[in-house]
Amino acid sequence: MNASDTSRPMRWTWTAIGAVVLVAATWMVRGQVQTRSSPMAINGMPEAGGEPSAGGGDDMAGMDMGSDGAISLSADQLRTFGVTFGTVEMRSLSQSVRAAGRVVADEARIEQVAPRVSGFVERLHVNVTGQPVRRGQPMLELYAPELLAAQQELLLAAELQRTIGSSVVPGVPSSNADLVAAARRRLTLWNISAAQIDEVLQTREIRRTLTVIAPASGIITERNVTQGQAVSAGQTLFTITDLSRVWVEVDLRGAEATAVRIGTLAEVTIAGVSDAMRTGRVEYVYPTVDAESRTTRARIALTNSDGVLRPGMYATVLLATPVPSVLTVPSAAVVQTGTRALVFVDLRGGRLAPQEVIIGLVTGDFTEVIRGLEPGQRVVTSAQFLLDSESNLAEVMKSMIGMGGKMEDMPGMDMKGMDMSGTGKPAKTTPPPPR
Numbered sequence: 001m002n003a004s005d006t007s008r009p010m011r012w013t014w015t016a017i018g019a020v021v022l023v024a025a026t027w028m029v030r031g032q033v034q035t036r037s038s039p040m041a042i043n044g045m046p047e048a049g050g051e052p053s054a055g056g057g058d059d060m061a062g063m064d065m066g067s068d069g070a071i072s073l074s075a076d077q078l079r080t081f082g083v084t085f086g087t088v089e090m091r092s093l094s095q096s097v098r099a100a101g102r103v104v105a106d107e108a109r110i111e112q113v114a115p116r117v118s119g120f121v122e123r124l125h126v127n128v129t130g131q132p133v134r135r136g137q138p139m140l141e142l143y144a145p146e147l148l149a150a151q152q153e154l155l156l157a158a159e160l161q162r163t164i165g166s167s168v169v170p171g172v173p174s175s176n177a178d179l180v181a182a183a184r185r186r187l188t189l190w191n192i193s194a195a196q197i198d199e200v201l202q203t204r205e206i207r208r209t210l211t212v213i214a215p216a217s218g219i220i221t222e223r224n225v226t227q228g229q230a231v232s233a234g235q236t237l238f239t240i241t242d243l244s245r246v247w248v249e250v251d252l253r254g255a256e257a258t259a260v261r262i263g264t265l266a267e268v269t270i271a272g273v274s275d276a277m278r279t280g281r282v283e284y285v286y287p288t289v290d291a292e293s294r295t296t297r298a299r300i301a302l303t304n305s306d307g308v309l310r311p312g313m314y315a316t317v318l319l320a321t322p323v324p325s326v327l328t329v330p331s332a333a334v335v336q337t338g339t340r341a342l343v344f345v346d347l348r349g350g351r352l353a354p355q356e357v358i359i360g361l362v363t364g365d366f367t368e369v370i371r372g373l374e375p376g377q378r379v380v381t382s383a384q385f386l387l388d389s390e391s392n393l394a395e396v397m398k399s400m401i402g403m404g405g406k407m408e409d410m411p412g413m414d415m416k417g418m419d420m421s422g423t424g425k426p427a428k429t430t431p432p433p434p435r
Contacts, residue, residue: 119144
């Protein structure tokens with residue numbers, strides 16, 4: 001290995017060291033230039049070795065900040081910043097919840113038509129879904145062999161009672177009347193009306209078919225039978241829904257469910273229907289939560305005698321629950337910082353102090369205060385964000401005072417001319433020794 005090969009790594013090493021030193025010196029000089037040239041016009045903070053900044057900082061220069069974050073303003077500054085005040089007081093609130101709902105049928109007004117005996121449908125009187133029916137209206141004629149046998153037994157029992165009469169044995173009651181009553185009871189249990197049974201006894205003619213009548217008035221919402229079809233006992237043939245009274249089911253999310261209870265006043269507006277606003281009350285709040293939507297249902301009962309409300313319609317529901325007297329502040333006084341809520345309390349004499357509070361119910365104009373304030377206190381209701389920024393600045397300045405010794409050691413940070421006292425006067429500086 002010759003001398004040129006040995007000296008080549010040494011040249012690269014010294015070149016790298018020189019580049020690092022040059023970059024470091026350039027960074028230190030640039031930091032010092034930026035620090036000396038940037039105006040510190042916040043709250044009258046002077047430049048390094050200079051006078052307090054002028055212009056827009058004049059109004060803020062007189063805003064004194066205490067160690068506790070309180071801000072002192074003169075009367076002129078209060079007018080300039082537009083600071084207004086509200087009072088902390090007890091007030092009754094009305095908690096309002098707006099939610100989406102839908103119209104559904106009243107489950108207590110749904111009837112199903114099902115025969116109690118097997119047979120064949122010989123004639124349909126109601127054969128269209130949506131057709132209105134009245135209570136007692138004939139719906140179909142059902143042929144059932146068991147009905148023929150039961151009617152024959154009824155006529156035989158009646159004939160036996162008429163021919164034999166009372167018992168000839170003294171003290172022994174006649175059983176003929178019991179036979180007739182048993183035959184009538186059997187037909188009644190099959191849902192045959194008393195009028196139809198009396199007609200069979202009067203005419204002494206066996207009816208070939210049974211007339212199935214409507215058990216309630218309403219609309220046919222389901223039809224599961226056709227003419228000539230064989231049906232069995234208990235089979236659902238029709239579903240009748242009475243729409244003179246309907247339900248509106250509302251989906252409540254999270255805290256909305258706790259604000260709604262039985263008896264809560266509800267104003268229901270139907271989408272797409274003019275003049276369809278109805279007033280009702282919450283009839284029931286379901287004790288379960290839907291696993292998919294994570295909502296709780298509430299049920300509102302509404303009268304619908306005019307038939308305007310129809311199942312399947314969408315509705316907008318405004319629920320209003322009165323709340324007893326609670327401690328409140330104007331909602332404009334609360335500053336939400338993301339992790340906490342603040343209000344600025346008037347300490348008299350132009351001093352305003354930030355106060356952390358725990359809030360509860362928010363009803364638009366007023367907000368419930370659970371903890372942090374007392375009745376009768378005055379709070380700021382405007383310019384809070386400006387005051388909040390100044391209060392935060394006071395805390396920053398306190399931190400900077402504590403870090404003053406460390407910041408002087410940082411390269412590019414000239415702390416000699418900065419005012420860390422918050423008085424707005426330039427700090428005294430010691431001139432550098434002559435060279």
